[in-house]
Amino acid sequence: MLQNAQKVQKNAYAPYSNFKVGAALVAEDGNVYSGCNVENAAYPLGQCAEAGAIASMIGHGCSKITKILILSPNSDFCPPCGGCRQKIKEFATSATQVILSTQDGKTKQVSIAELLPLAFDLN
Ligand code: THU
Numbered sequence: 001m002l003q004n005a006q007k008v009q010k011n012a013y014a015p016y017s018n019f020k021v022g023a024a025l026v027a028e029d030g031n032v033y034s035g036c037n038v039e040n041a042a043y044p045l046g047q048c049a050e051a052g053a054i055a056s057m058i059g060h061g062c063s064k065i066t067k068i069l070i071l072s073p074n075s076d077f078c079p080p081c082g083g084c085r086q087k088i089k090e091f092a093t094s095a096t097q098v099i100l101s102t103q104d105g106k107t108k109q110v111s112i113a114e115l116l117p118l119a120f121d122l123n
Contacts, residue, residue: 001026002101004034005071008049012036016043021078022071023049027062050084054091067097075104085116 001024009022016039024034035052050070057065068088072078077100080088088098092112100108112119 001032001067001069001099002071004032005069005101008034008036008052009071009073012049013038015039016041016046020073021049023053023068024071025053025057025068026066027057027060028064028066029060029062031060031062033057033060033062048081048084050080051087054087057091063091064093065091065096067099069099069101071101071103073103075102075106077102077106077108079110080115085112086120088112089116089119089121 004024005022009020012020014020014037021037024032026032033053033056035049035056037047037049039046065088070078070080079100089112096112098110098112098115
């Protein structure tokens with residue numbers, strides 16, 4: 001996952017924030033799907049790296065995230081934004097691992113329940 005995230009992070013389109021993020025996830029088919037952030041001159045239209053990885057997973061016919069890694073562009077962790085927490089939750093189970101990684105090799109693992117307590121769910 002780390003290698004996939006590193007590869008797409010290089011291609012992130014982040015001319016406004018200069019904050020390139022890479023995300024890579026393992027789905028139920030065992031394959032890795034990745035995405036980077038894609039910003040826009042109309043700022044709210046920018047898309048986070050996690051959303052790209054999820055879209056790639058869905059496009060390949062999968063819908064369960066076993067684990068997802070989010071690679072920050074610096075030595076601080078980049079925990080997913082609020083919207084991405086909800087997007088990850090949509091395809092997560094209680095066992096889904098969210099792994100935060102930094103450029104200097106630090107990692108931290110958290111669960112979606114820790115990231116999004118009292119989450120909204122229609123079920
Ligand atoms: N960003 C992500 O791609 N994922 C996150 O979880 C947090 C933020 C992006 C959005 C924007 O392009 C840049 O980082 C700065 O906010």
